[in-house]
Amino acid sequence: MSHAMTLQPVMIIQAFSFKNEKDRLFGMNTISPLRCRTKVARNANMEKLRNGYLFPEISRLELEHIEKYPNAKLISLGIGDTTEPVPEIIASSMANYAHALSTADGYSGYGPEQGNKALREAIVKAFYKDLQIKDTEVFVSDGAQCDITRLQVLNYRFRLADARYLNTCNARSKGIPLLLGSEVTIAVQDPSFPAYIDSSVIIGQAGDEGGSGRYGSIEYMKCGPENNFFPDLATTSRTDVIFFCSPNNPTGHAATREQLELLVKFARDNGSIIIFDSAYSSYVQDDNCPRSIFEISGSRQVAIEISSFSKFAGFTGVRLGWTVVPDELLYLNGFPVIHDFNRIVSTCFNGASNVAQAGGLACLSSQGFKAVNSLVDYYMENANILGEALSSVGLQVFGSANAPYIWVHFPGSNSWDVCKDILEKTHIITVPGSGFGPSGEEFLRISAFGHRECILEAAARLKTLFL
Amino acid sequence: MSHAMTLQPVMIIQAFSFKNEKDRLFGMNTISPLRCRTKVARNANMEKLRNGYLFPEISRLELEHIEKYPNAKLISLGIGDTTEPVPEIIASSMANYAHALSTADGYSGYGPEQGNKALREAIVKAFYKDLQIKDTEVFVSDGAQCDITRLQVLNYRFRLADARYLNTCNARSKGIPLLLGSEVTIAVQDPSFPAYIDSSVIIGQAGDEGGSGRYGSIEYMKCGPENNFFPDLATTSRTDVIFFCSPNNPTGHAATREQLELLVKFARDNGSIIIFDSAYSSYVQDDNCPRSIFEISGSRQVAIEISSFSKFAGFTGVRLGWTVVPDELLYLNGFPVIHDFNRIVSTCFNGASNVAQAGGLACLSSQGFKAVNSLVDYYMENANILGEALSSVGLQVFGSANAPYIWVHFPGSNSWDVCKDILEKTHIITVPGSGFGPSGEEFLRISAFGHRECILEAAARLKTLFL
Known part of the structure; x- marks a missing residue:
């Protein structure tokens, strides 16, 4: 991005x-x-990776447009990047921390790879109150995207190990259960954030893409208006890992409590691990949409949660996130997943920047939390403005109620064509839905991150275009 | 750590x-x-990982000792962690940057995953002047340890891909060259920083460890006093990847120009990729010891360099490093490695913290560079004090001339026993050499990172012990 x-x-x-x-x-x-x-x-x-990563491709489109129309006032509602300043109290905390690094008392070197204890405790207090999450189950990261890969590395290994085991020990002939020898399988919502699939391709778990836009070893869980953006689990194959993002990027749909209960039951019945991406949880307005998978009973045995300060506090450049791995999540052999994740974090990562962690702690102070939530409200008002403008001209609009993304339906259209057409006629950058998976075709994702005047201007241009 | x-x-x-x-x-x-x-x-x-990661084990030893002797004045010369404050000019730059994030003009969101252009340019100017490195070949990271894993992921894949290719296409029966189907092989200096091997084990490239302390698929390049800490390349097997750290952690040996010329020739003759770890390059005092592998002619076709601000500027907690991948480094099929590394960085990483990058830029300003080099001088004086103290009592001491580590020989002894004995008698934490590989046995690594009064006190205690 x-x-x-x-x-x-x-x-x-x-x-x-x-x-x-x-x-x-x-x-x-x-x-x-x-x-x-x-x-x-x-x-x-x-x-096997399809072309470039989606967001650099969008940037390229933007650059080409600027070259073509150097005087146009381009509005970028493409890459979901925060635009509003970090609240003063939080920036000051980081500044004070950074400045203190020049003093004998304030200096600190390597911190714990898992994150500072005070921050881990504050995360539990702010996001997992009454949810039985312990601070030792929270791993502070430099952002959710980085932990997606670390989780792929964690998950990935058993397949290779199995393949080698099968080769060296002739396990098959000894009647070892097939599961041990099968490839690790992954399910993703379709559409979904492209990093799940792309990191899976790099790690070698995705299988081949036969030109259909679908990789052979990935289970695509179609999520659209026809199923209230929740997959038909009766026809979903069992996989080892299920990536599930709520509120979803790109559709903006926040799963309801009933939907997540079905998901957890499905994972428990199948012995799968849910990797629940709650990066946009602070945008949830609806009380019936859980902000954490751990609100669902029985989830501690089957779920990992990844989350982030990026969209919550405008930390996209500061880099801070976290992952929760409950003690009760066990591999088939009874070994706790948390121990292996801890070892990977200790060996492959050296902790998030201490200055960023100081900022994260400030976000979770009572004053900081209030300030950060005002930012969320600001972007949600943007989402509301854009959603209403597009609805008012008769377009079918999803998302925007519990997420900073608007998911617009253009039935029968190619989403790249719609994206380029809008860019050509209104100088507004959006993201074609097909970039998020085959079921994103005919849709466009419009980001609500932007200065208010840009959002108002964009809403006006789009209304004019579609009226 | x-x-x-x-x-x-x-x-x-x-x-x-x-x-x-x-x-x-x-x-x-x-x-x-x-x-x-x-x-x-x-x-x-x-x-397959041996016990815990080395440095947490050392921390455990430390904690046990504190419990046993709560009133002892423990001196930690174990984990190589910086202790002196960051120079004021650099801390202020970070503080100013962080504070400006609360203003409309100073705020910034996602930066380029590869790092800010100004920082990449400054790195080239400070470290690669006249070495033909371009800023586009520099990738800013959150530390060398993290990039070691990203490089393992980069390297790793082809083996799995090959295995799958061999299975799916019956390539073997079609006479595909063996190289394509063979496992990726890795060579490391013995002793060396444990993350190279441990990340390789996690990724599944190391093979089995049969109780010997050596993993079957790793080529151990013995480096000791008998060969001036440079491997006998005539008896070293060809590997795909050669990890090489200079100045070396733990031995403190900085390879000479002649040694590195031999290494580059060896890699060119074998078609190997050198991953050159120059995290301690700023400690080199000897003009005949290159600070970068790119000082060696012919290296651009065979080397990647990983480096760090951690030990150079006391950024162990701030988290900042970089990796150089030259355009001319090509896979067997002619494809440039830099493009795949760029894709991995874009997909699996979202850039280093912008505050840390502001700090890095300040380190490379003329005033910052001077201040940071005073820090290096301070630790080098520590190394000198410890090295002289240990020499004066008749111990054979290596390192310390071009690195902040002292590598002490205890012929015939078990290095864990020596480490525990010193701790028990002097309350000084060190690291047993065998933690860095089988050839580290009989040695101890003593870190020169510490406040001067602690170093002086440690030198006095050690002299008393060994006199």
Whole structure:
């Protein structure tokens, strides 16, 4: 999720094409003489990634438009990036912490990889009161996206280990249960945030994409207006891991308590692990939509929750998040998942920046919490303005009630075409729904992150376009 | 690398033991009834990790000692953690940046995942002047340890991909070259920083450890006084990846120009990729010891460099580092490694904290650079004090001339015994050399990070002990 800097590599990758399948596999292209290459084979999983990562592609679209219309007043409602300043009390806390690093008393070096105890305790108090979560179950991270990959690494391993085990021990002939030898399977909401699938592709769990936009080893749980954005679990195959985001990015749908109860029951019946992404939980307005999976009884045995200060406190650049792994979540052999996650965090990560953690602690003070919630209210008012404008011209609008995203239906249209058409005619950047999965086709995601005057202007332009 | 917070999990893991090998594999232990477990198999690679990660184990030793001798004045020369305040000019820059986040002009959200352009340019100017490194080849990270894992993920994949390719396409029967199907192999200096091996074990590349302290798939490059801490390359097997740290942690040896020329030639001849860890490069005093692998001609085609602000500027808690991937580094098929690394950074990481990056930029200003180098001088004077004290009592001392570590030889001794004996008699924490690999046996690593009065006191106690 970034800006101009990421554009170049995307274009270079696209320009680097092999003449045919044989060349692609054995490198008989003419880019460089053989003597200049290493003998290290490329990770073939990387080749399976569809084009560039979605958000750099959107940035490229934006840049091209700016070149074409240098004088247009472009409004970006594309990448969901916060725009409003961090509340003063929180910025000051970070500033004070940073400044104190120059004093003997205020200096600190390595902190615990799991995060500072005071912050872990404050997270429990702010988000998991009465939910039986302990501070030792909270792992502070540098953002939810980074923990998605660490969880993939955690999950990933058993497949390789199994494959090796099967090879070395002839386990199959000894009648080892198939589960042990099968590939780790993953389910995602369709549409969903692209990092779940892309990190899964890189890790090698996604299988092949046969041009359909779907990877063979991923279970796509269709979520649309026809099923109130909740998958038909009766027709959903069992997977080891279920990624579930609520409020959902991109649809903006917050799952109801009844929906999440069904999900937890499904996971318990199947022995699956839910990775619940609650990065937008602070935007939930509806009391019947839980802000945490741990509000659902029975979830502690089947769920991990990843969350973030990014959209809650405008920390997209400051980088701070957390993950909750309950003690009761166990692998098939009875071993607690939390111990392996702790080991991965200790070995592969060295903790979030101490300055960011000081900021996180300030967010959770009573004054900071109030200030941060005003920010959330501001973006929700934006969502309301955009949602009403689009509804008023007869478009079918979803999301916006419990999330900073508006999910607009354009029946029968190609979502990239709609996105480009809107850009051409109104100078507004949006994100085509198909970028979030095959079932995102015909939809557009419009972000409510923006300065109020930009949101009002965008609402006016869109109304004019569609009236 | 942390403190009390990490102790608990290590102890829990040790307490969780299976009755026998069968139980270990199939989970027939009695920890929890089957109905409470998921059906997800544990990552078997995690079981291959030897005990806890080294540094949490050292912390546990420290904690036990404090409980036993609550009134002793413990001096920690164990974990290599910086102790001196960040220079005022740098802390102020971070504070100003953090405070400006509360203003409309100073606020910023997502930055480029690769790091801010100004910082990337400053890194080139400060560390790679005249070395042909471009700012687009520099990726800012949240620390070298985190990038070690991202590089493992980058490297790892091809093996799995190959395994799947071999299975699905019957490539073997079609005469595909063996390299494509072979496991990715890794070489490390022995002794070396444990994260290289531990992350490799988690990723599943290390093979089995048969009780010898050596993993079957890792090439251990013995580095000791007998070979001037440089491996005998004539007897070193070809590997895909060579981790090489200079100045080395733990031995403190900085490789000479001639040694690095041999290393680069070896990598070029074998088509290997060197991952050069220069986290301690600012401690190099000797002009004949390069501070970057890119000082060596021909390295751009075979090397990646990882580095850090941690030990250079006391940023162990602030979290900032960088990795250089040259455009000319190519896979066997001619594809540039930099594009895949860029994609992994974009998908699995969202950039270092913007406040930390502001601090990094201040470190590289002319005034900041001077201040930071005074810090380095301070720790080097510590190293000198400790090295002289230990030499004066007849011990054989290595390192300390170009690194903040002293590597002391205790011929014929078990290094854990020496470490515990010193702790018991002097209340000084050190790290047993065997924690860094089998060839670290008989050695002790003593860190020079500490307040001067502690270092002087430690030197006096050690002299008394060994006189």
